[in-house]
Amino acid sequence: MNDTLDTLVFRIQNEIHEQTKQEFGQEFFERWTNPVHMGLLEQASTEASLTGNCGDCITVSLKIMEERIQQARFVTTGCGPSVVCGDMACELAEGRDLESAAAMEGSDILEILTTIPEDKEHCAHLAARTIREAIRRYWEKTS
Numbered sequence: 159m160n161d162t163l164d165t166l167v168f169r170i171q172n173e174i175h176e177q178t179k180q181e182f183g184q185e186f187f188e189r190w191t192n193p194v195h196m197g198l199l200e201q202a203s204t205e206a207s208l209t210g211n212c213g214d215c216i217t218v219s220l221k222i223m224e225e226r227i228q229q230a231r232f233v234t235t236g237c238g239p240s241v242v243c244g245d246m247a248c249e250l251a252e253g254r255d256l257e258s259a260a261a262m263e264g265s266d267i268l269e270i271l272t273t274i275p276e277d278k279e280h281c282a283h284l285a286a287r288t289i290r291e292a293i294r295r296y297w298e299k300t301s
Contacts, residue, residue, distance in 0.1 A: 178238070182273045190238045195248035197231050204296035210284040214240045218248065218288045222296055227251050227259055230289070239278035240285070243267055247285035260293045262286045 179187045198205070202219035209215045214236025221229040230248035234240040246267050251259045264283030268274060274282060 182238075186238075186242055186271065186273050189242040189245045193241055193245040195231050195245050195252075196233065196241070198233055199229055199231050202231075204292045204299070206288055206291035206295055208284060208288045208291055210236075210280055212236070212280060214281065214284060216240060216244050216284055216288045218244070218285075218292045220251070220289075220292050220296065222256065226255050227253065232285070232288070236281065237278070239274055239281040242271060243274070243281040243285040244288075246271055247282075247289050251289050256293050256296070260290050262289055 175187065175191075178190065182190075198217065199219040199221050201221070203222040205217065205219040207215055207217040214234060216232055216234045216236065218230065218232045220227050220231075230251040232244035232248050234244050243264075247262065250262060250266060250270075264279065264286045267282035267286060268279060271282065
């Protein structure tokens with residue numbers, strides 16, 4: 159029985175992976191299954207959590223040195239597009255000065271992740287807003 163169940167689960171998982179690759183592309187699939195920036199920083203300079211209208215929550219933690227984002231990490235309770243957008247937002251933020259990173263918009267993420275469906279574009283906007291909120295909180299506590 160266990161072998162049958164394991165085989166069924168494996169088959170369903172492979173079907174989901176193949177469907178995801180076909181619908182969203184290889185880059186989306188790679189970011190979804192292996193997000194580079196997933197997790198939170200233990201000694202973050204700042205952190206923020208926001209919840210979107212869809213109920214997804216993204217939390218971002220940033221390590222900042224000399225007004226530049228050294229590291230950016232995220233976690234989300236959301237769907238695949240939330241994972242992919244959170245990962246891309248952190249990638250775009252790393253290495254940038256705070257002013258530049260605070261200007262990030264969801265459209266910047268969507269320009270790169272061209273396969274995000276229209277009904278999931280809010281994930282990119284939520285990820286960018288969360289980065290901006292973390293920076294705002296950093297400025298608030300260091301001013």
